[in-house]
Amino acid sequence: MKICLFGGAFDPLHKEHIRLIERAKEVLKVDKVLLMPSYNPPHKNSLATPYEHRVKMLELYAQDSSGVFIDETEKSLNLEKSYAYIVLEKIREKYPKEELYYVIGSDSLIKFESWAKPEKVAKLVKIRVARRALSHDVEGYCAKLNALYEGADFQYAFDAEEESSSELKLDLELKRYDRLEGRVYPKILDYIKKNNLYSRHASIIERLKSELSERLFDHSVRTAEYCVKNAWMVGESFDRAFLAGLLHDCAKERAPLKALQDYPTNSPSVAHQYDGAEVAFKEYGVTDKDVLDAIRYHTTARPDFSPLGKLLYLADKLESGRSYDHIDALRKEVTEDFNKGFVSVLNHGVSYLNAKGVEYDVLTLEAYKWYN
Ligand SMILES: [Fe+2]
Ligand SMILES: [Fe+2]
Numbered sequence: 001m002k003i004c005l006f007g008g009a010f011d012p013l014h015k016e017h018i019r020l021i022e023r024a025k026e027v028l029k030v031d032k033v034l035l036m037p038s039y040n041p042p043h044k045n046s047l048a049t050p051y052e053h054r055v056k057m058l059e060l061y062a063q064d065s066s067g068v069f070i071d072e073t074e075k076s077l078n079l080e081k082s083y084a085y086i087v088l089e090k091i092r093e094k095y096p097k098e099e100l101y102y103v104i105g106s107d108s109l110i111k112f113e114s115w116a117k118p119e120k121v122a123k124l125v126k127i128r129v130a131r132r133a134l135s136h137d138v139e140g141y142c143a144k145l146n147a148l149y150e151g152a153d154f155q156y157a158f159d160a161e162e163e164s165s166s167e168l169k170l171d172l173e174l175k176r177y178d179r180l181e182g183r184v185y186p187k188i189l190d191y192i193k194k195n196n197l198y199s200r201h202a203s204i205i206e207r208l209k210s211e212l213s214e215r216l217f218d219h220s221v222r223t224a225e226y227c228v229k230n231a232w233m234v235g236e237s238f239d240r241a242f243l244a245g246l247l248h249d250c251a252k253e254r255a256p257l258k259a260l261q262d263y264p265t266n267s268p269s270v271a272h273q274y275d276g277a278e279v280a281f282k283e284y285g286v287t288d289k290d291v292l293d294a295i296r297y298h299t300t301a302r303p304d305f306s307p308l309g310k311l312l313y314l315a316d317k318l319e320s321g322r323s324y325d326h327i328d329a330l331r332k333e334v335t336e337d338f339n340k341g342f343v344s345v346l347n348h349g350v351s352y353l354n355a356k357g358v359e360y361d362v363l364t365l366e367a368y369k370w371y372n
Contacts, residue, residue, distance in 0.1 A: 002099045004030040005071075005091065005125065007084070009038050009165070011049050012057050012172075012192065015183045016163035020103065020130055021068060023158045028101050028128060034071040034091075035062065038082055049197055051075065060187040085120040092124050100125040105160060106136035112145060122149035128157035166228045166238045172198035173242065174205060174221065201242065204284050208246065212253060219321060220246050226315035233338045234307035244294045244312045247284055251275035265300070267361045273299045300363040301346055303370035310342045317345055343371045 004024045010017065013035075021033055037054050048054070055070060062068040073090045074082055084102075092100065102125040104112075109129050112118055121127075122145065131138050142154035163183065171179045172192060180189055192198060209217055224245030231241035251257070252272040263271050277296035280286040294309040301313050318331050330348060334341030350368050353360045 001032065001095075001097075002028065002030040002101065003032045003034060003095060004028055004101045004103060004128075005034050005036060005088075006103050007036040007038065007074075007087075009048055010035065010054050010058055011165055012054070012168070012184065012188055012197075013061055014163055014165060014168055015185075016161055018061065018065075018185065020158075020160060021065070023130075024101070024103055024128075025067065027158055030101060031067060033068045035068065036071045036074055036087065036091075039074040039078070053195065053197055057188045057191055060191060061185050064187070083116045085115075085117040085124070088121060088124045101128050102126070103128050103130060103157065105130050106132045106138050106141075109138065109141050109145075109154070110136060112141075113148075119149050122152035122154075126153040126155070128155055130158055130160040131156065132160050164229065164232070166231060166241075167225070169198055169238055170225060170228050170242060173201050175199075200239075201246075204243070204246070207284065208250060211250070216249055216253060219319065220249055222319040222321050223248060223312070223315045226319045227311055230311060230315070230334070230338075234311055236308055236311060240288060240291050240308055241311060243280075243286055243288070244291045244298075244308060245315050247280045247286065247291075248273075248276060248295050248298045248312055248316060250284065250295075251279040254279070265361050265363070266359065270299050270361050273297060297363065300361045301367040302363050303366050305367065310338075314342060314345055317349065346371060 006017070006021065006024070008017070021035075024030060024033060035058050037051065037058060039051060055072070058070050062070055071091065073094075074087050077086060077090065079086060088100075088102065102121075104127060106129055109127075112121075115121060127145075129138050129142065138156040142156060145154045146152050168180070168183060171177075171183075177189070177193075184192070208220065212220065224242050227236075227241035227245035228238060231238065249272065254272075254275065256263075256268075256271045257275045257278060258271075260268055260271065263274055265271065265274075273296055276298070277292045280295055281292055286292060290306055290308050293306060294312040297305065297309055298312050298316055302309070305313070314334055318327065318334065326348065330341065330345050333344050346364075346367060350360065350364065353364075
């Protein structure tokens with residue numbers, strides 16, 4: 001018997017997961033698919049949906065799909081940290097004679113040598129790869145790893161399409177259910193609504209919506225969208241990217257909290273970034289120092305800016321509602337090289353202010369010098 005193994009947080013299971021499962025049945029001609037939900041969330045910063053809910057959602061899909069089952073080996077092991085070689089060893093014990101295919105994304109493939117005990121993993125299962133980006137030389141890596149590990153069987157299987165759980169979570173948090181049709185399995189969407197999942201930020205969203213003008217709220221949502229969509233580039237969690245983007249302008253439409261001379265800036269339009277960090281902390285209950293720091297410098301940037309800070313700075317300037325000369329080239333540059341793109345956007349902002357003859361903030365000047 002041929003069995004295909006899929007691991008993941010499945011938070012939640014979405015359209016692209018389902019497409020890959022169906023592709024695996026078709027291409028690998030397997031008799032059985034085992035979904036292996038991760039027991040501990042993979043990123044310690046991310047607050048994953050409770051395990052029981054994630055499994056329940058998988059069950060709703062598995063009930064309707066022939067040959068699909070859920071494997072809870074990872075939970076039964078109750079490990080401090082999840083290691084593929086330990087989980088796969090257990091699964092191999094359960095299925096000693098079966099042909100086991102383990103599907104991984106090409107982003108994991110190119111890091112395979114840094115997995116814990118990669119030689120064990122390579123011996124336990126045949127690895128089939130879903131290509132996540134055209135730039136990933138899947139065939140080349142497979143050949144290299146097949147030569148490197150004894151008994152290894154790595155092969156390209158199919159292409160993956162883009163759909164990220166993060167963007168899905170954003171639409172769920174914002175209750176934009178009309179956008180979720182076709183992207184989440186209907187029974188799973190019903191389950192999410194019934195159990196009020198992905199609503200951890202509901203009170204923040206509601207409050208912000210009632211405080212900001214529609215125009216500024218929409219800009220805030222688009223900024224959060226950009227942050228969440230690109231968070232993976234800097235290894236940021238959904239929650240931190242979402243909160244920073246959503247709340248960055250929370251004080252923009254208020255009167256300044258202090259007299260202008262009491263701000264560390266020479267520009268009145270910059271005061272709202274400092275007030276924003278304060279309001280986010282005191283009124284919206286944000287305690288994460290990195291999120292507050294990103295908000296505090298989102299207009300000016302600053303030297304030695306954190307990855308989250310850079311992400312928010314870029315999001316504010318490049319979100320989908322913005323339109324100005326060269327913006328598409330800047331957006332493209334960021335997707336090709338995040339840090340280089342950040343410097344280009346910073347420099348673009350400085351030249352814009354120069355051309356307009358506007359005096360810019362001391363911090364912007366310091367950031368400009370630091371990054372050039
Ligand atoms: Fe702002
Ligand atoms: Fe903004």
